[in-house]
Amino acid sequence: MLLQSIDLAVAAEELGADGAYFRVHHFARQLASPFPLLAAVGARTSRIEIGTAVIDMRYENPLYMIEDAGAADLIARGRLQLGISRGSPEQVIDGWRYFGYQPGEGETDADMGRRHAEIFLDMLRGQGFAQPNPRPMFPNPPGLLRLEPLSEGLRERIWWGAGSNATAVWAAKLGMNLQSSTLKSDETGEAFHIQQAAQIRAYRAAWKEAGHTREPRVSVSRSIFALVDDRDRAYFGNGQEEDQIGFIDERTRAIFGRGYAAEPDRLIEQLKTDEAIAEADTLLLTVPNQLGVAYNAHVIETILTQIAPALGWR
Numbered sequence: 001m002l003l004q005s006i007d008l009a010v011a012a013e014e015l016g017a018d019g020a021y022f023r024v025h026h027f028a029r030q031l032a033s034p035f036p037l038l039a040a041v042g043a044r045t046s047r048i049e050i051g052t053a054v055i056d057m058r059y060e061n062p063l064y065m066i067e068d069a070g071a072a073d074l075i076a077r078g079r080l081q082l083g084i085s086r087g088s089p090e091q092v093i094d095g096w097r098y099f100g101y102q103p104g105e106g107e108t109d110a111d112m113g114r115r116h117a118e119i120f121l122d123m124l125r126g127q128g129f130a131q132p133n134p135r136p137m138f139p140n141p142p143g144l145l146r147l148e149p150l151s152e153g154l155r156e157r158i159w160w161g162a163g164s165n166a167t168a169v170w171a172a173k174l175g176m177n178l179q180s181s182t183l184k185s186d187e188t189g190e191a192f193h194i195q196q197a198a199q200i201r202a203y204r205a206a207w208k209e210a211g212h213t214r215e216p217r218v219s220v221s222r223s224i225f226a227l228v229d230d231r232d233r234a235y236f237g238n239g240q241e242e243d244q245i246g247f248i249d250e251r252t253r254a255i256f257g258r259g260y261a262a263e264p265d266r267l268i269e270q271l272k273t274d275e276a277i278a279e280a281d282t283l284l285l286t287v288p289n290q291l292g293v294a295y296n297a298h299v300i301e302t303i304l305t306q307i308a309p310a311l312g313w314r
Contacts, residue, residue, distance in 0.1 A: 001030070002037060004293050009041045011297040012048060016304055019049030019081065021284055026059055026099075027091035035068040042076025049081045053179055053221065053284060054161035056087030058096040058113040062120035066147045073151035080154060083179045084120070085161030086113030089248050114170070117160070121174060123147055124155040156214065163254075165202045172206035177217040180276070182257045182286070183248070192243040192257035196220060196276035219282035222274075223259035226267055226302045231295065235288070236261040264306045271311055283313065 009020035020041060026032050034052050041050050050072075055065075073080035086109070092098075096109060103112040123129075128144030160171035160178060164185040168178055180196050188195055200218050207216050225236040239261035248254045260270055277283060285303060287296045308314070 001289065002040075004289065005031065005037060006040050006044055007293045008287075008289065008296055009048065009050070010044050011293060012300055013045045015297065015301050017048065017300055018282075019051060020045075021049075021051040021053045021081070021083065024052055024055050025088075025091065026056065026095050035072050038080060039072040039075045042072060042079060045076075045079075048079065050076050050079050051081035051159070052083045053181070053219075054083040054085040054088070054159075056096075056113065057084050057116040057120070058087050058101060058109050059099050060084075060116050060120070062116050063123060063147060065120055066123045067149065069154060070147070070149040070151045073154050073157075074149055078151065078153060080151070081157050081159065081177075082154070083159040083161050084117055085163075085179075086110040086117075086167075118174070121155065121158065121176070124150075124158070126150045126152075159217070159219070162199065162203070163248075165199050168199050168203040169206040172203045172216070173210050175210070175212050175216075177219075178203045179219050179221075179284075180280070181221045182223065183254050186245060186253045186255040192255045193274045193276045195255065196257070197279045200276060200279040217282055218280045219284050220276045220280045221284040221286055222257070222277065223261075223286045224267070224271070224303060224307070225259075225261040225299060226264045226307055227262060228264065228302055228306070231298075232261075232302075235291070264302075268307060268310045271307070 005022060012020050022031050022034055022037060024031055024034050031037060034055060038050050069080065069082060094109065101112065103109050126146050128146045130145045132140045132145050158176050160167070160176040162168035162171055162178055162180060163183070165187060168180070171178055178200065180199060184196060184199065203218065204216070225232060225239065227233050227237060239259050241258055243258050244256040246254055246256060260267055262270060271277060285300065287299055289296060
């Protein structure tokens with residue numbers, strides 16, 4: 001899977017896609033350790049963005065993560081786009097505790113994840129904080145030392161995966177870009193794409209109120225398959241065309257967005273009605289990587305050549 005992920009990123013760049021983003025899941029035979037993969041993709045490509053969606057900050061040492069992220073971004077020459085969050089439903093119960101982390105007094109695990117994120121963001125400013133050794137192995141610059149390697153500009157390329165309107169607003173206040181996935185808290189009972197569009201508008205309003213000087217970026221994720229041959233119809237011809245309601249934990253009712261799978265003309269008409277895609281500036285296509293590099297390259301190429309131009313996507 002790791003080697004195919006690199007090959008698929010190379011294929012995506014050759015096809016003209018803009019980026020390759022990877023999910024991160026611990027305790028699963030998936031992509032649990034993103035930075036070696038990101039660095040490898042960065043070394044094999046030259047143009048595309050390379051990102052995550054998302055790194056679960058409950059599991060992360062923010063200072064060590066600064067070093068990993070800085071190294072991967074420098075190898076990629078400034079193309080890293082890191083999606084981070086408090087995490088998604090896990091393979092094991094409270095998996096972060098096996099990594100040595102525990103919420104503080106009065107904290108939830110989500111609070112701990114956001115605290116780790118705030119430390120990470122603070123350290124990305126590159127300010128010195130560590131007292132240098134008077135007899136160091138290598139000569140030190142004057143003053144307190146920062147973490148190395150630090151990649152300038154990475155702070156503006158951090159995204160928060162928000163599952164609710166409130167966390168989207170929180171991310172805006174901290175100056176993070178927004179990633180909104182295929183599920184979110186069911187806050188109004190409306191269709192998923194309508195709730196997601198409202199979340200994006202709340203985020204943009206909070207960003208403006210915070211007084212940030214740059215324009216933020218907002219992405220949404222979708223499963224989109226154009227049925228153009230027998231393989232497509234066999235794999236996705238009976239796809240889910242309605243939102244689903246479920247619970248991501250015992251307390252949180254969630255709405256899961258529908259997938260899109262249809263002949264190109266019908267697919268284009270369906271996508272025109274998706275309000276959240278219209279609100280966002282970036283669309284992340286989720287692909288079934290278990291079906292191999294060649295088939296996924298076909299999926300991506302079909303979207304780029306037969307769907308995107310008709311919708312004005314670039």
